[in-house]
Amino acid sequence: MGAMDEHQYEMKLEGALNLGCMKTGMEIEPEIQAAVRILLQGLGEDVDREGIKKTPLRVAKALRDGTKGYKQNVQEIVEGALFPEAGLENNRVGQAGGVGGLVIVRDLNLYSYCESCLLPFQVKCHVGYVPSGQQVVGLSKLSRVADVFAKRLQNPQRLADEICSSLQLSIRPTGVAVVLECLHIDFQSGGWEKLMVSSGSGVFQDQKDVNNNNIWTEFFSLLKIQSSVSGNTQKRINSISHWCPSEASETSTIPPSGMISAVTSMLRALGEDPLRKELVGTPTRFLSWLMNFQICSIEKKLNAFAGNMLEPNMKANGEVKCNMKAYSELNLPLWSMCEHHLLPFYGVVHIGYFSAEEINPTRKSILQEVVHFYGSKLQVQERLTKEIAETVAPFLGGDVIVVAEASHTCMLSRGVEKFGSSTATVAVLGRFSTDSEARALFLGSLP
Amino acid sequence: MGAMDEHQYEMKLEGALNLGCMKTGMEIEPEIQAAVRILLQGLGEDVDREGIKKTPLRVAKALRDGTKGYKQNVQEIVEGALFPEAGLENNRVGQAGGVGGLVIVRDLNLYSYCESCLLPFQVKCHVGYVPSGQQVVGLSKLSRVADVFAKRLQNPQRLADEICSSLQLSIRPTGVAVVLECLHIDFQSGGWEKLMVSSGSGVFQDQKDVNNNNIWTEFFSLLKIQSSVSGNTQKRINSISHWCPSEASETSTIPPSGMISAVTSMLRALGEDPLRKELVGTPTRFLSWLMNFQICSIEKKLNAFAGNMLEPNMKANGEVKCNMKAYSELNLPLWSMCEHHLLPFYGVVHIGYFSAEEINPTRKSILQEVVHFYGSKLQVQERLTKEIAETVAPFLGGDVIVVAEASHTCMLSRGVEKFGSSTATVAVLGRFSTDSEARALFLGSLP
Numbered sequence: 054m055g056a057m058d059e060h061q062y063e064m065k066l067e068g069a070l071n072l073g074c075m076k077t078g079m080e081i082e083p084e085i086q087a088a089v090r091i092l093l094q095g096l097g098e099d100v101d102r103e104g105i106k107k108t109p110l111r112v113a114k115a116l117r118d119g120t121k122g123y124k125q126n127v128q129e130i131v132e133g134a135l136f137p138e139a140g141l142e143n144n145r146v147g148q149a150g151g152v153g154g155l156v157i158v159r160d161l162n163l164y165s166y167c168e169s170c171l172l173p174f175q176v177k178c179h180v181g182y183v184p185s186g187q188q189v190v191g192l193s194k195l196s197r198v199a200d201v202f203a204k205r206l207q208n209p210q211r212l213a214d215e216i217c218s219s220l221q222l223s224i225r226p227t228g229v230a231v232v233l234e235c236l237h238i239d240f241q242s243g244g245w246e247k248l249m250v251s252s253g254s255g256v257f258q259d260q261k262d263v264n265n266n267n268i269w270t271e272f273f274s275l276l277k278i279q280s281s282v283s284g285n286t287q288k289r290i291n292s293i294s295h296w297c298p299s300e301a302s303e304t305s306t307i308p309p310s311g312m313i314s315a316v317t318s319m320l321r322a323l324g325e326d327p328l329r330k331e332l333v334g335t336p337t338r339f340l341s342w343l344m345n346f347q348i349c350s351i352e353k354k355l356n357a358f359a360g361n362m363l364e365p366n367m368k369a370n371g372e373v374k375c376n377m378k379a380y381s382e383l384n385l386p387l388w389s390m391c392e393h394h395l396l397p398f399y400g401v402v403h404i405g406y407f408s409a410e411e412i413n414p415t416r417k418s419i420l421q422e423v424v425h426f427y428g429s430k431l432q433v434q435e436r437l438t439k440e441i442a443e444t445v446a447p448f449l450g451g452d453v454i455v456v457a458e459a460s461h462t463c464m465l466s467r468g469v470e471k472f473g474s475s476t477a478t479v480a481v482l483g484r485f486s487t488d489s490e491a492r493a494l495f496l497g498s499l500p
Numbered sequence: 501m502g503a504m505d506e507h508q509y510e511m512k513l514e515g516a517l518n519l520g521c522m523k524t525g526m527e528i529e530p531e532i533q534a535a536v537r538i539l540l541q542g543l544g545e546d547v548d549r550e551g552i553k554k555t556p557l558r559v560a561k562a563l564r565d566g567t568k569g570y571k572q573n574v575q576e577i578v579e580g581a582l583f584p585e586a587g588l589e590n591n592r593v594g595q596a597g598g599v600g601g602l603v604i605v606r607d608l609n610l611y612s613y614c615e616s617c618l619l620p621f622q623v624k625c626h627v628g629y630v631p632s633g634q635q636v637v638g639l640s641k642l643s644r645v646a647d648v649f650a651k652r653l654q655n656p657q658r659l660a661d662e663i664c665s666s667l668q669l670s671i672r673p674t675g676v677a678v679v680l681e682c683l684h685i686d687f688q689s690g691g692w693e694k695l696m697v698s699s700g701s702g703v704f705q706d707q708k709d710v711n712n713n714n715i716w717t718e719f720f721s722l723l724k725i726q727s728s729v730s731g732n733t734q735k736r737i738n739s740i741s742h743w744c745p746s747e748a749s750e751t752s753t754i755p756p757s758g759m760i761s762a763v764t765s766m767l768r769a770l771g772e773d774p775l776r777k778e779l780v781g782t783p784t785r786f787l788s789w790l791m792n793f794q795i796c797s798i799e800k801k802l803n804a805f806a807g808n809m810l811e812p813n814m815k816a817n818g819e820v821k822c823n824m825k826a827y828s829e830l831n832l833p834l835w836s837m838c839e840h841h842l843l844p845f846y847g848v849v850h851i852g853y854f855s856a857e858e859i860n861p862t863r864k865s866i867l868q869e870v871v872h873f874y875g876s877k878l879q880v881q882e883r884l885t886k887e888i889a890e891t892v893a894p895f896l897g898g899d900v901i902v903v904a905e906a907s908h909t910c911m912l913s914r915g916v917e918k919f920g921s922s923t924a925t926v927a928v929l930g931r932f933s934t935d936s937e938a939r940a941l942f943l944g945s946l947p
Contacts, residue, residue, distance in 0.1 A: 147929035149902075154886060156882055162921075192911065196911070477606065478602070479718075
């Protein structure tokens, strides 16, 4: 009955709205929309700008969808999907079917919201249980129950524990095991924080030392994870409250109190208690990330490399075209923020150009600076690509191709949930816009 | 506004139902539920059996969700998500941003229903367009529009054409390109039918010969598909109506007319015209697949290898335990049908056993027969694993471990859409149920 529960939930949310209201969208989570407008203003944005004027509505809907687990009921999801299933015939020694036959559902792609910084994090979820009482549960319910708890503000260990204990309570099997492989964007370092956590009940809990617990070893064998189980155990103890990169990085600047109040009101609108100890620092941490994208910080960065930037590539411009060769700078890391959903997107930028000789290391580092510079504001990938191309063209000789390849967090969170999808955008200037052979050569060289 | 459109659709469907009706579920697509009951009876099943008594409701909901695209409107999805985006600055030669800057969204996982046989097929969808008129569309809308047409009864080429032309109409760009990589279960051969199709409009259509069209070459470069583009073109001409494996295989037996009428009424309930030429043979093709799982056919197959089956492994039973060695048969192909949703699941079965010597090739082929045999009826994976273990145990010496690993179509279609997830089930008999070292050895040897 899981699907119907979701329909009921949506009806409850939307049911009171007539079509007119839906068109303006003002009635959807008005506190969150008001808070997002304050945040946009705090970034120095014009909240009536076409690209972002509906961002408050989009963020409100994304957060509502991303936290709908608060209003879902596990018991109702599971109780319609428990099926009688016999164990082994009487005269046999062993475990199978509805009595003791281990069941594992692997590689469920979920996402959740980090309670520390409000950014979504990815979860590869593996759930196992040992049936008892001659009954099994419909396989999709393991996924649905996991999603109920993923769609809340979470940290990995609590997420694993909540999935585990709710399945134990609702199915009442001999034991439940949950392993989560979590990936959190580390915006400061431009990398990822990875964490594997586990949670067990019943036979998976009886032996506290995971290293010597055979059923855990078997579970990991079937997950095909060559896991250092001891490493896993250690994580359980130490990393619960410190896995979010924003907790490690101390910020010197204190965000405006109006913005802090705005984020606090968002937490309250989602049904959370902003005074819960894990959430007390969340508004500050969220804002210390968000403020990387404020308009004023961009101009500051621009000045830092403007001197080098504005000096054109004289040598290249002075040569005749036949001496020009194609060069490329590939895989320049890209991090930016989608202005439609206030969610990060990340990937790489590739730049191709014609020149008499390859640019020197100083100019190469400037290319990375330019990518970083245009990533550091609210963006759409199409505009970002165009801006990089226009900025680097003068000092690369004018003939430039820029390809950005990025994964968008907004394509995996919200209703879309297109895990594994990515976006490529292209900008071509000068010779690259007319010479299809040059374009093909460059595109064929991409990693 | 895509998410709201879906809510409206769900409200329209469910809105008239009060909570009491929802509990019984009888009001959801009653024609489909009635048809599914006829099909279950035709398979020789007891429609009141606990495991399948709600199958008509589940199938009705799965089909309704899987064909909701008939009631969705592309224009409404796109029109709220067109954003102004400048092209290059005036004095520059080239293409970028909202004028000419190619945008590609890659690797969107979708599924659709084959209009030829009603089985779901997987689609990896790649969409590109060349913006014009200083506007771009929100990236997620490319995915949402593709899904509108995927959620209908389809064949790959029409799916690609409909996605392409609707994006062309609603965004009005310089051109749209769609490439679909489709995978259809080939139940007869135990493999997959793969097909790549493409569709182009505007600049992607101007040059009809795909081989010499540079913009197509660039598009494929960015998809990182080393495609034989000519092969692709050929497919476009020849394979549209013959890609579904059920069209190639002629069946000698004609299914009961009551079952044919039942499938026809399902098509009508989905809003399709059963007389549309692509659908005329669909009920027969669907049933020729379905009838592989009828109860009576199982007993027939049982007799074919009962003689060999029932002869126990005397040699193994006569030896003392210390001479026994562990052997395994890995990767026995498995195809079966989920009794909860009437959707296929497929994968491999691994069998481990203790014996004085490895079983001979005849007995090995019997193991595959047993797997095939228990796959050939409505199943749940837990029971299938148990039944295989119980059947092979006597003639493998009694100490047996069976692991089934399978992907369930019901986990990717319907609301779940957990692409890439898989399920492992385990049954252990005799020594394997007590000897954790033996279990670990076997599980560690799995591919």
